[in-house]
Amino acid sequence: MANYRASDSKREQFRRYLEKSGVLDTLTSVLVALYEEPDKPNNALDFIKLHMGAGGPEPADADALRMELTDLQQKCNLLMEENKELRTRLMQHEAPPDEEPGE
Structure with a gap:
C-alpha cells in the first residue's frame, strides 16, 4: 500500500511540474487544434510536431x-x-x- 502512495505522489509531483512549466496548456491547445481541424491530417504526430514547433x-x-x-x-x-x-x-x-x- 505504501508503494502505491509513493508512486501516486511522484505522479502528482510530475503533473504539477508539467502544469507549472506550461506543458499541459501547450499540449491541450495543440490537441484542441487537432480536434477542431475539419480535415484531419493523415499523420497526427506530424500535425502535433508542426504546431509545437518541433518539426524544424x-x-x-x-x-x-x-x-x-x-x-x-x-x-x-x-x-x-x-x-x-x-x-x-x-x-x-x-x-x-x-x-x-x-x-
Whole structure:
C-alpha cells in the first residue's frame, strides 16, 4: 500500500511540474487544434510536431538554406579578396605621409 502512495505522489509531483512549466496548456491547445481541424491530417504526430514547433525546417528548406549559405560565403570570400587587392592598390598610389606633394 505504501508503494502505491509513493508512486501516486511522484505522479502528482510530475503533473504539477508539467502544469507549472506550461506543458499541459501547450499540449491541450495543440490537441484542441487537432480536434477542431475539419480535415484531419493523415499523420497526427506530424500535425502535433508542426504546431509545437518541433518539426524544424522542411528538408527542402534546409537544403535551400545550405545552398544560399554556401553562395553567400563564396561571395563574401570574393569581396574580401577584392577589398584586399583594392587596399594594396590604394596604398601604392598614396604618397607617404612625410612627403609633400610637389617636392
